[in-house]
Amino acid sequence: MISWMAWTLPVAVFFSVIAFILMCMTVYEVRSPCVERKGFLPIATTRGDRLFIGLLSSAYLHLVFLGLTDLNLWIPLAISVIWLAVILRWG
Amino acid sequence: MNKTENNKAWFLVLPVFLLVAFSAVIPLMTVVNYSVQDIFDQNNAYFVGAEWFREVLRDPRLHDSLLRQFIYSFAVLAIEIPLGIAVALMMPTKGKMASLCLILLAIPLLIPWNVVGTIWQIFGRADIGLFGAALNGLGIDYNYASNPGDAWATVLLIDVWHWTSLVALLCFSGLRAIPEAFYQAAEIDRASKWAVFRYIQLPRLKSVLVIGVLLRFMDSFMIYTEPFVLTGGGPGNSTTFLSQTLTKMAVGQFDLGPAAAFSLVYFLIVLLVSWLFFTTITHMDKAK
Amino acid sequence: MTMSKRKTLGISLYILFVLVPIYWLLNMSFKTNEEILSSLTLWPQHFTLANYEVIFSDPSWYSGYINSILYVSMNVVITLLVALPAAYAFSRYRFVGDKHLFFWLLTNRMAPPAVFLLPFFQLYSSVGLFDTHIAVALAHCLFNVPLAVWILEGFMSGVPREIDETAYIDGYSFPRFFVRIFLPMIRSGIGVTAFFAFMFSWVELLLARTLTSVEAKPIAAIMTRTVGAAGIDWGVLSAAGALTIIPGLLVIWFVRNHVAKGFALGRV
Numbered sequence: 001m002i003s004w005m006a007w008t009l010p011v012a013v014f015f016s017v018i019a020f021i022l023m024c025m026t027v028y029e030v031r032s033p034c035v036e037r038k039g040f041l042p043i044a045t046t047r048g049d050r051l052f053i054g055l056l057s058s059a060y061l062h063l064v065f066l067g068l069t070d071l072n073l074w075i076p077l078a079i080s081v082i083w084l085a086v087i088l089r090w091g
Numbered sequence: 092m093n094k095t096e097n098n099k100a101w102f103l104v105l106p107v108f109l110l111v112a113f114s115a116v117i118p119l120m121t122v123v124n125y126s127v128q129d130i131f132d133q134n135n136a137y138f139v140g141a142e143w144f145r146e147v148l149r150d151p152r153l154h155d156s157l158l159r160q161f162i163y164s165f166a167v168l169a170i171e172i173p174l175g176i177a178v179a180l181m182m183p184t185k186g187k188m189a190s191l192c193l194i195l196l197a198i199p200l201l202i203p204w205n206v207v208g209t210i211w212q213i214f215g216r217a218d219i220g221l222f223g224a225a226l227n228g229l230g231i232d233y234n235y236a237s238n239p240g241d242a243w244a245t246v247l248l249i250d251v252w253h254w255t256s257l258v259a260l261l262c263f264s265g266l267r268a269i270p271e272a273f274y275q276a277a278e279i280d281r282a283s284k285w286a287v288f289r290y291i292q293l294p295r296l297k298s299v300l301v302i303g304v305l306l307r308f309m310d311s312f313m314i315y316t317e318p319f320v321l322t323g324g325g326p327g328n329s330t331t332f333l334s335q336t337l338t339k340m341a342v343g344q345f346d347l348g349p350a351a352a353f354s355l356v357y358f359l360i361v362l363l364v365s366w367l368f369f370t371t372i373t374h375m376d377k378a379k
Numbered sequence: 380m381t382m383s384k385r386k387t388l389g390i391s392l393y394i395l396f397v398l399v400p401i402y403w404l405l406n407m408s409f410k411t412n413e414e415i416l417s418s419l420t421l422w423p424q425h426f427t428l429a430n431y432e433v434i435f436s437d438p439s440w441y442s443g444y445i446n447s448i449l450y451v452s453m454n455v456v457i458t459l460l461v462a463l464p465a466a467y468a469f470s471r472y473r474f475v476g477d478k479h480l481f482f483w484l485l486t487n488r489m490a491p492p493a494v495f496l497l498p499f500f501q502l503y504s505s506v507g508l509f510d511t512h513i514a515v516a517l518a519h520c521l522f523n524v525p526l527a528v529w530i531l532e533g534f535m536s537g538v539p540r541e542i543d544e545t546a547y548i549d550g551y552s553f554p555r556f557f558v559r560i561f562l563p564m565i566r567s568g569i570g571v572t573a574f575f576a577f578m579f580s581w582v583e584l585l586l587a588r589t590l591t592s593v594e595a596k597p598i599a600a601i602m603t604r605t606v607g608a609a610g611i612d613w614g615v616l617s618a619a620g621a622l623t624i625i626p627g628l629l630v631i632w633f634v635r636n637h638v639a640k641g642f643a644l645g646r647v
Contacts, residue, residue, distance in 0.1 A: 004501045005117070006124045006136055015120060029475050030098070043370065048479050056366065059359055066141055067148035073141055094473045103468035104480065106461040107524055114521040115487050118498035125497075181390040190635050194628075195394050198401065201627025203582045205599045206620040213407060214400045219613065221403050224419050252400065284382075313491030316584045320603065334493040338585070341497045354494040365489040369482050 018055075025051060039091045050091045054084040119358075125351035143352035153353065155328065156336045160312065163243075163332060167250050167311040168304060174251065175258025175303065176296065180288070182263055193263070196256040208320025211249045215321075236322060239329030246318050246330050250311060258303045265299035266292060298375055305368040312361065333357055401624070407617035415613050430618035440619065443598030446512065447581065448626070450595065453516035454580040455573050458523045462572070466531030467557065471543065484525035492522075492586050500589055512595045515587050519580040526579065527572045534568030567637045574634045581626065598623060 025048060034047045041053065058080035065076040126143055130136045147153060178196070183189045199207070215235050217223040226233040235245040269291065277287050315334035318324055324331035324339070331339075337357065341350035407415060408430050409423040434440040468474070469481060499518060500509070508514040542564070546556040562569065588600040602619050 004505055005121045005498075006128060006130065008124055008127055008138055010138075011120070011124050011127060014123070026475055043374070046478070048476065052366070052479065052482075056359075056363060060363070063144070063148060063356065063359070066144045094471060096474070097472040098474045100468035100472035100474040100477075103464040107465040107484070107528060108480070110457075110461055110517075110520055111484060111487055111524055114499075114502075114518060115490075115495075117502055118495040121498035121501070122494070178390065178393050181386040181393070183387075183390070192390065192394065194631055194635055195397060197631050198624070198628070199397055201578055201582070201624065201631060202401075202620075203584065203599045203623050205584045205603055206623050209602065209616060209620050210400050210404050213613065213617065214403050219407070219415050219419065221399070221419070221421075252397065256397070309489040313493065315491075315493060334491050334585075337491075337493045338496065341493075342589075347497065350497065358490060358494050361489050361491065362486055365486050366482070369485055373478070 021051070041087075041091045045091060047088070050087050051084075053091065054080075054087040057087075058083060122351045122354050122358075125347045126355055128348060130347045139348065143348040144356070147349055147352045147356060152328075153336065156331055156333055159328075159331070160333045163247065163314070164308055164311045166247055167254075168307055170247070170251050171255045171258050171307055172300065172304065175255050176262050176300075178255065178259040179262035179266055180292070182259070184267075193260065196259055199253050199256055202253075204316035205320050207249060207253050208317045211245065211252075211317075212321050215245055237326055239325075239327050242318075242322050242326055243329050246314075246321060249317050249321070250314070253317070254307060254310070258307065261299040261303045262296055265296045269295050298372075301368065301372055301375065305365070305372070308368075309361070309365065312364075404617050405621050407613060408621045410614060412612065412614050430614040431622075433615050434618055434622065440598075440601065440615075443596060443601040444622065446591070446595050447587075447597040447599070450512040450515040450519070450587070450597070451577055451580045453512060454519045454523060455576045457516060457520055458527045458576040459569065459573060461520075462524055462527035462531055463562070463569075464557075466528045466535055467561070469528065469532045470535035471540070481528075484528055488522045488525040488529075490522075492583070495521075496585065496589055499586065503590055509590065510592045510594045514590045515595060515597070516580075518586045518590055519583060523576045523579055527576055530572045530575060531565070531568055534565045534571075538564055567634075570634045571637045574630055577630055578627065581623075 029047070036044045036046050038044045039050075041050070045053070058076075061080055061083070062073065062076045065071055065073065127138060127140060128136045129139050129142075182192050202210070211222075214220040215223045215233075217227045217234060223233055223235075232238075233241050235242045273291050274287070277291060282290075313334050314332055315338065318330040318332065318335060322330055324335040337350060337353055340346050340353060406422060409426050409428070410420070411425055411427050411429065414420060414423065414425055469477065503509050503514045503518070508517075538561070542560070543556070546560050551560065584597075584599045584603070587597045588603070591597065591600065598619065602616065
């Protein structure tokens with residue numbers, strides 16, 4: 001039934017992590033609803049907005065590394081994690 | 092808008108969520124899976140990591156079709172938005188004539204996309220089409236099937252014919268929402284036609300124009316059917332846009348891995364652009 | 380020349396530009412193939428209905444229209460059923476993740492169908508829905524439902540909240556209020572939404588063609604196959620194309636006064 005989806009471990013981990021983050025954010029939001037605020041980003045954002053901006057920019061960062069360099073993908077991944085933390089805290 | 096906080100509202104959106112998730116999330120997960128594997132058949136798939144992404148991002152054919160796509164989408168916007176505004180300004184404002192204009196303008200929007208292609212395929216031919224015959228009669232050597240420039244221009248012309256009405260209808264409804272008093276005040280001030288347009292009509296059109304630009308950009312960005320019917324993406328690669336390239340890869344050559352990697356890059360571009368538009372729209376709604 | 384005359388001239392010219400290619404299609408559909416190929420004539424010299432006869436007498440042609448109408452109608456019904464309550468929720472309540480959910484829905488309207496083509500084919504095959512009308516109807520929901528939610532939300536936001544509150548005070552339950560009071564108030568919005576769902580499902584080719592082979596093959600796919608065959612029968616092709624315009628004309632007549640508002644997603 002799901003064999004056609006051709007699951008692989010890294011992809012499964014990737015989607016689990018995303019799902020886990022979303023779940024945490026939902027719980028956090030229900031416990032303590034957040035208000036829009038203005039950080040170093042040019043627009044006022046909520047917590048969810050910052051997460052989305054962080055994830056999307058991380059995806060582009062990976063593409064840039066893949067397209068322009070032959071460096072190992074762990075490098076952009078590490079940068080992304082730091083970037084995500086920065087943007088969630090101060091963005 | 093004074094909305095109330097109520098998380099039970101989730102029950103009302105649940106059907107939509109499940110329906111769209113079924114059609115969007117499962118395929119998306121599958122595409123991600125394909126993009127990291129070399130797939131020969133159901134039982135022979137090998138994990139290749141980010142190899143396909145590397146290949147796709149460095150493939151000159153894809154750079155070309157991406158560039159072609161952006162030029163095309165910007166050309167579409169550059170022509171259709173001003174033309175649509177002009178048409179909306181010229182439309183009769185009320186009565187039977189206004190209804191008639193609305194319906195006539197809307198006709199191209201309701202024609203199946205492949206039939207739009209067929210209409211112009213016939214209309215543009217030098218032997219049986221009025222348009223092609225007229226151009227050749229004027230001494231212009233026009234042939235969309237053999238000249239890449241002509242094919243590209245024809246696809247653009249088709250899009251203008253097909254979709255300018257959408258922009259025009261949007262602007263028409265935006266203009267209708269301007270109170271008569273604004274125009275009267277302008278008349279008292281002896282404002283010029285241009286001033287009326289610049290300071291009364293254009294600001295009121297802003298919100299519909301953002302929607303118009305969004306829909307036109309996105310739909311021209313995924314254009315597939317018209318060039319497919321007209322010339323199949325040719326001659327050469329002159330009208331091979333992103334969706335053509337992708338469909339050729341996925342269905343034509345059955346290169347699942349590269350096609351999936353390409354899909355994801357394509358999807359990320361769309362995601363970024365629609366996020367920019369969505370943010371603009373919500374900020375404009377808030378400013379009201 | 381006065382301003383209003385220049386405007387009339389301008390709009391007439393533009394409408395002429397819109398109509399001439401369509402006229403040419405109609406013109407071709409009433410000609411014989413000999414006439415089409417022998418000379419360029421501005422109207423049919425030997426008027427014939429033979430091209431239309433071919434379509435109405437051959438099941439492989441006319442079944443295409445029936446298939447298309449079937450899946451389009453299913454799509455409109457499903458779209459409205461799920462989009463109405465969701466649009467109400469978006470227009471009346473704030474809830475966890477509402478903005479992001481809305482954006483996510485929107486991205487599905489914007490995503491190119493080509494991206495999901497292959498997994499769609501396998502998804503619907505694996506649940507045994509390949510080559511059925513419902514498969515195409517469900518697939519089209521991917522872009523029609525978000526659009527419907529967007530348009531309906533715009534229309535619903537125009538209805539004052541006080542109406543809801545008064546109804547609840549008067550003892551209406553939510554379902555009864557929704558069906559008896561609220562829906563009639565936004566009928567034009569529902570009409571326009573149905574029109575848009577109809578339109579985008581009717582004009583779509585790529586998904587409809589990929590998800591069907593024989594039983595549910597839409598007219599659009601049948602037409603492209605005819606194009607591919609050796610020697611194009613221009614007359615029949617034109618007639619088939621001309622017939623696809625009629626359903627659109629019929630539905631637009633009903634919503635002609637609200638279409639512009641619908642195109643603005645109810646936001647004017």
